[in-house]
Amino acid sequence: MDRITDFWIRNRTFIISILAFLLFMNLCGRIMLPPAEQRTEIRKEPQIQTKPSDDGLIYRDDRLNRRAVEQTERNRSFMSLLFWLTALALTGYYLYRKGWLAKLLPQWVSFTASLTYQKDEERLLITLVISNRTRESRTFREPELVFKRWFRSRKFKIKNSLFPLTLMPGTSHSLTISVDQFYKKIPELKGFNRIGATIVCDNKRTYRTKTLHKWFVKKE
Structure with a gap:
């Protein structure tokens, strides 16, 4: 009863x-x-x-x-x-x-990138957004920017005090990086116009963003 x-x-x-x-x-x-x-x-x-x-x-x-x-x-x-x-x-x-x-709904981790060009400061920015849509916390290592030209690629690890970054379920984090600094400091990157990013989770799984072309960006 x-x-x-x-x-x-x-x-x-x-x-x-x-x-x-x-x-x-x-x-x-x-x-x-x-x-x-x-x-x-x-x-x-x-x-x-x-x-x-x-x-x-x-x-x-x-x-x-x-x-x-x-x-x-x-x-x-x-x-x-x-x-x-x-x-x-x-x-x-x-x-x-x-x-x-x-x-019942599928659980996933989302990792996206977007390019923007600031007219006032004349600089190209890439914004990385990592979202944890699972039921468990996830820890992510430093992301890497990937510059591509045809079949060649160059990778650069982003050093930041926030990483390793732990995201609780249902949370996300964004990171904005200046892309122009890489072209200024490394002349060999001339011609590497396609840009993307990768990040590794604590479960050893690697997440990749779409590769974006620097000439097709949103201007602000």
């Missing part, structure tokens, strides 16, 4: 919602049914075979019966669709409130 009481206390909102929904669907079903006279006529003559008259017109009674049948079928289809949509919404809400929905 205690288990039943505890179950009712924890899930009473969901149970009441389901009962109210079933009552609502029952009332809607009654409202959407055709009038009693029309239903009787349809039951008495379910297999009416009509022939067109000489001028190609269909008898009026048969036309009315067909319209009534089509309207009934449309009402049933609408009620069925409404039922499943409402049931799906209530189920999703219940799973969300209980925290089960987060367990």
Whole structure:
């Protein structure tokens, strides 16, 4: 008895919602049914075979019966669709409130990069965003910028006091780096116009961003 009481206390909102929904669907079903006279006529003559008259017109009674049948079928289809949509919404809400929905959804780590050019200061910036969408904390090492030219690439590790960086579940961190400093300090990078980044997690997995071309950037 205690288990039943505890179950009712924890899930009473969901149970009441389901009962109210079933009552609502029952009332809607009654409202959407055709009038009693029309239903009787349809039951008495379910297999009416009509022939067109000489001028190609269909008898009026048969036309009315067909319209009534089509309207009934449309009402049933609408009620069925409404039922499943409402049931799906209530189920999703219940799973969300209980925290089960987060367990069913895929978990991932997102690592993205974007290039921007600041007109005022005339410099090219790359912004790295690392997001932890898993249920566990993740620790990341220093990211590496990757400059590419055809089949060649140069990698540079970014030194920052924040790394190793630990992100709790559902958190993210962004890091903005000036790209021009690499071209100024390392003349050999001339022609390496495609830029990306990589980062390594504590589980030894490496995440990579898309490779971006420095000439196709958003200007601010």
